[in-house]
Each structure stands twice: as C-alpha cells, then as structure tokens.
Amino acid sequence: MFNIAVFASGRGSNFKSVFENTSKEKIRICALVSDIKDCGAVEFAIQNEIPVFLVSSKNQTGFLNYQELILQLKKIPVDLIVLAGFLKMIPGFFIDEFEEKIINIHPALLPDFGGKGMYGINVHKAVFESAAKVSGATVHFVDKIYDHGKIIAQKSVDITDLNSPEEIAERVLKIEHELLPFVVEEFADQKIIINN
Numbered sequence: 001m002f003n004i005a006v007f008a009s010g011r012g013s014n015f016k017s018v019f020e021n022t023s024k025e026k027i028r029i030c031a032l033v034s035d036i037k038d039c040g041a042v043e044f045a046i047q048n049e050i051p052v053f054l055v056s057s058k059n060q061t062g063f064l065n066y067q068e069l070i071l072q073l074k075k076i077p078v079d080l081i082v083l084a085g086f087l088k089m090i091p092g093f094f095i096d097e098f099e100e101k102i103i104n105i106h107p108a109l110l111p112d113f114g115g116k117g118m119y120g121i122n123v124h125k126a127v128f129e130s131a132a133k134v135s136g137a138t139v140h141f142v143d144k145i146y147d148h149g150k151i152i153a154q155k156s157v158d159i160t161d162l163n164s165p166e167e168i169a170e171r172v173l174k175i176e177h178e179l180l181p182f183v184v185e186e187f188a189d190q191k192i193i194i195n196n
Contacts, residue, residue, distance in 0.1 A: 001026070001028050002026055002027050002028070002079050002080070002187070002188035003028050003030045003076055003077065003078050003079045003080075004018075004027060004028070004029055004030065004078065004079065004080045004081070004082055004184060005029075005030060005031040005032070005033055005073055005076070005080075005081050005082070006018060006029055006031070006032050006033070006041075006081075006082045006084050007032075007033045007034070007081060007082070007083045007084065007086035008032065008033075008034055008039070008041035008083075008084045008085050008086055009034060009035055009036050009039060009041070009085055009086050009087040009088070010036075010039055010040060010041060010085045010087075011040035011041065011085075012032075012040045012041025012042075012043075012044050012045075012084070012085070013085075013177065014084035014085055014105055014176055014177065014180050015029075015032065015041050015045075015084045015085075016044055017176075017177035017180060017181055018084065018180055018181050018184055019044075019048065019050075020181075021177070021181035022181045022184050022185055022188070023185065023188070026185075026189075027185070027188050029050050030050075030051065030076050030078065031050065031051050031052070031053055031072075031073065031076065031078070032044075032045035032050050032051070032052050033052075033053045033054075033055055033069065033086075034052065034053075034054055034055070034086075035054070035055055035056060035063075035086070035088050037054050037062070041084075041085075042054075053069060053072055055069050057088075057091065066090070066091050066093070066094045067093075069094070070094060070097050073098075074097075078098075078101075079101070079187075080101055080102075080103065080184070080187050081098055081101060081102040081103070081142075082104075082105075082180070082184060083102065083103065083104040083105070083142060084105055084180065085105075086104075087119060089146070090102070090142065092144045095142060095143065095144055100141055100194055102141065102142040103139055103140065103141055103142065103152060103183065103187075104139070104140055104141075104142050104147070105137060105138070105139050105176055105179065105180045106118075106123075106137065106138045106139075106140065106147050107119075107123050107124065107135075107137055107169070107172045107173070107176060108123045108124075108126075108127060108136065108137070108138065108172070109134070109135065109136045109138055109154055109156060110138040110140060110147055110154075111147075112132075113126050113127055113130075114138075114146065114147030114148070115146050115147055116146050118146070118147065120169075121165055121169060124165035124166070124168040124169045124172070125165040127159070127165070127168055128162075128164065128165045128168055132159065133158065133159065134156045134157065134158055134159060135156070135157060135159050135168055135172050136154055136155050136156035136157050136172060136175055137154065137155055137172055137175045137176040137179050137180075138151055138153070138154045139151075139152045139153045139154075139179055139180060139183045140152055150194070152183055152192060153179060153183050153186075154179075155175045155178065156175075157171055157172060157174075157175050159171060
C-alpha cells in the first residue's frame with residue numbers, strides 16, 4: 001500500500017479529488033495535516049475517518065510542531081506528502097527529512113505566476129492582468145523556495161473566453177482536480193523517476 005499524507009488549509013477540494021479519484025486498492029490517505037482546525041479539509045477527513053494532525057510553528061494547544069509531525073509521519077510511514085492548498089511555508093528541516101517526497105499543486109503554469117504571495121485568487125488576478133491566453137495547473141516537487149522545485153506535470157487550459165480572475169480560478173480548479181490524482185497514481189505505480 002502506498003501511504004500519502006495530504007496537507008490542506010482550506011475547503012479541501014483537491015484533497016477530496018485525490019480521495020475520490022485514486023485507487024483505494026493501491027493508495028491510502030493515512031493523514032490529513034492542517035494549520036486550521038475548523039476548515040473544510042479537516043471536516044472531510046473526520047467524515048471519512050482519516051486521522052487529522054494539526055500543525056503550527058507557534059506553541060498552540062492541540063497543535064503539533066513540525067519536529068513532532070515528522071515523528072508521527074515517519075511512524076505511519078508516509079511514502080508521499082501532497083500539498084493541496086496548504087498555505088504555510090514548510091520549514092527547511094522538514095523538507096530535508098522528506099526530500100523529493102513532497103509535492104505541491106499550483107494553480108498556474110510554473111515558472112510563471114509563482115513565488116511568495118502567489119496563491120489562490122492572487123495567482124488568477126496576475127494571469128488575468130497579463131492577458132495570457134492559457135493558464136493551467138502545475139504539480140512540482142517542494143524545495144525551500146516557494147514554487148521552485150522540479151516540475152512533475154502540467155496541464156493547460158484555454159482562457160481566452162473568460163472575463164475575470166474568478167472565472168479563470170473556476171476553470172483551472174477543474175484541471176487541478178484531474179492533474180493531482182493522476183500524479184499521485186503515477187507515484188504509487190513508481191512511474192515518477194528522478195534522474196540526477
């Protein structure tokens with residue numbers, strides 16, 4: 001069984017799409033990690049009996065720090081960490097512990113429209129203002145710089161008929177819901193190979 005932990009901060013639509021669109025025979029979501037205890041992702045995890053770990057870099061009651069989270073995830077053990085709308089920067093020492101085992105979905109075609117502050121509607125506003133004809137989603141490895149790690153897969157979508165950042169967000173989200181489960185399946189089937 002290929003064990004994954006999903007990290008999410010919001011309503012959890014990408015988390016749900018991974019849960020609903022990956023093979024239960026091969027892939028087990030063994031944990032949801034969140035920095036927000038009453039978000040939609042946490043609710044969905046509880047409904048589906050997926051263990052929830054709350055994490056914070058501050059001392060918060062009921063939250064683990066990242067050192068404690070490493071121990072919990074290694075105990076499971078986790079094969080892949082999937083960032084699906086997790087809005088906090090992950091500490092470098094945590095990334096070192098799970099090197100090339102953390103992936104992220106970004107709602108644009110990296111390397112464009114990435115970096116600090118480029119999340120959610122901010123990304124789609126930037127795409128809209130640039131008059132780009134296509135947008136899309138990128139799944140990439142996580143390193144210590146925002147949206148910088150090696151690109152694993154991208155999917156693009158025509159946005160020439162759209163009139164607002166919100167419309168772009170809606171169309172790109174559909175692509176995200178296809179791309180992320182596909183990439184997770186590829187990992188489970190050992191089809192993602194890193195050379196050098």
